[in-house]
Amino acid sequence: MKRTVGTVVRGLRAPVVHEGDDLVKIVVETLLESSKEAQYKIEDRDVLAITESILARAQGNYVTLDQIAKDIQDKLQAKKIGVVFPITSRNRFQSTLKAIARAADEVIVQLSYPSDEVGNPLMLIEDLDDAGINPWTDVFTEAEIKKIFADMKHPFTGVDYLSLYRETIEAEGAACTIILANQPKAVLDYTDTIITADLHTRNRTQKRLLQAGASKVLRLDEIMNQPVDGSGSNPEFGLLGANLSSDEIVKLFPINGEAFVSEVQSLIKDLTGKTIEVMIYGDGAFKDPQSQIWELADPIVSPAYTSGLEGTPNEVKLKYLADGKFKDLEGQDLQTAISDYIAGHAEASQDQAERIGTTPRQLTDLLGSLADLTSGSGDKGTPFIYIKGYFDKFSDQ
Incomplete structure (x- = not known):
């Protein structure tokens, strides 16, 4: 049966963190316990986002x-x-x-x-x-x-x-x-x-x-x-x-974030054999349509992240393929054609029409906004956000 689940975002509940706590250990233990409780796999290119405030608190900054x-x-x-x-x-x-x-x-x-x-x-x-x-x-x-x-x-x-x-x-x-x-x-x-x-x-x-x-x-x-x-x-x-x-x-905003995300990534690799991406996030970069208030009161969305989160998404617009390039196809033939095209050509495509509507925002801005919206700013108690399938494409099964 074809996979029907795409991106999944989970807020991970964590213990209250105090100055001097080993946050790397806390983050990794929380993730491993969560994966057992919710019965999900830790896989390559999953994303673990940690709120900046909890890192600054552990650092005593x-x-x-x-x-x-x-x-x-x-x-x-x-x-x-x-x-x-x-x-x-x-x-x-x-x-x-x-x-x-x-x-x-x-x-x-x-x-x-x-x-x-x-x-x-x-x-x-x-x-x-x-x-x-x-x-x-x-x-x-x-x-x-x-x-x-x-x-x-x-x-x-x-x-x-x-x-x-x-x-x-x-x-x-x-x-x-x-x-x-x-x-x-x-x-x-x-x-x-x-x-x-x-x-x-x-x-x-x-x-x-x-x-x-x-x-x-x-x-x-x-x-x-x-x-x-x-x-x-x-x-x-x-x-x-x-x-x-x-x-x-x-x-203050946390310091030495690059070393922190690298240590988290390395420890998870040692314990699971998987290479996930890790980032620190603060305010998301979005504007509320009712109040017209822009959320970003931090200088940047993400002060530190692992190298796999560099750059912008490389995507094509599915509706352009369906309504344009493959407009004469229907049903399974259409799905197969789009899937094959994305798998074989999307990475190298220079056709700008295919990318209309795919705003080239930084991955860390997109993921940080997603994480901030998930954790909220109140009492959810989920300072760690685990994101699966974010880099999946229509052609992935």
């Missing part, structure tokens, strides 16, 4: 707000600091803002509008149209924008982020000014010492600010990129990918 504040003071040597394009998030940025305020006497926060970089809205873009506002050029103070939009609460969390960020800064004893502007140089009317807090556009923002006359511009990946007073750190991403651990502690 944490920093305190005081350590962040000290790093900012040492690098900027300023008491008046601008913060440009932060996302509006209690989990992702409020703690960082608290540390910035702790390092300064005055903080100027420049928010993008109508939404932040990942889609969290301050208002609807249609509301800007109705108010005659040009978001590319118009700059507003906090008082000015609140005269136009009385209710600026996030539609899902109910949080007024202008008020929250002001209160966060002032609670640290620093003065606060908030402006809304989409041109980075707007902050230069207040200070020339700046932290650019955006994620995916940070290099461009830093360059534009320096070209516009800023004296010092620090990106988030340039903060906590080395240990401070025995802290954790991340030499590549710094504070990017950090999130709240407790009131005074922030968890």
Whole structure:
């Protein structure tokens, strides 16, 4: 009988991981126990994805707000600091803002509008149209924008982020000014010492600010990129990918991920004889159609993965073959023709029409998004995701 099951994704429940735990051992033991319980085989080219937060926790890659504040003071040597394009998030940025305020006497926060970089809205873009506002050029103070939009609460969390960020800064004893502007140089009317807090556009923002006359511009990946007073750190991403651990502690993105995934792959090979692919994943790269929020608040989807996950999928569109190349065939003849074509020609095919609709996204972005959607961000307790059959083709039996 022909195989009818394709890709299968399983969330694997794992024990609670603490700092110093042997995560390689925990991951492999969890997978082996799961395969016995659910009675599935571990096979070559299966994919095991491990969430970044559990690796960072096992590594103890944490920093305190005081350590962040000290790093900012040492690098900027300023008491008046601008913060440009932060996302509006209690989990992702409020703690960082608290540390910035702790390092300064005055903080100027420049928010993008109508939404932040990942889609969290301050208002609807249609509301800007109705108010005659040009978001590319118009700059507003906090008082000015609140005269136009009385209710600026996030539609899902109910949080007024202008008020929250002001209160966060002032609670640290620093003065606060908030402006809304989409041109980075707007902050230069207040200070020339700046932290650019955006994620995916940070290099461009830093360059534009320096070209516009800023004296010092620090990106988030340039903060906590080395240990401070025995802290954790991340030499590549710094504070990017950090999130709240407790009131005074922030968890950073994990480090040494390449060694970790290699060790997991090697141990599974030793125990099963199979070569699976292993990756670390953070936020998935997808956009919610209802909220218009882009999930990716981490700098990248996957900070580390084994070599078999390099590149993009090499696929053809089945409907193109069925409706075009083999349109005169039906039934089993059609299935056989498509199967034979994929098995014999798809890898080397240069026919771009066959690939229409097969978006060339990175494998790690696709798999990381699948893993993130499976594990969720709540209480499922499945920080490991096992994916079987992802690389199967229609011709595989």
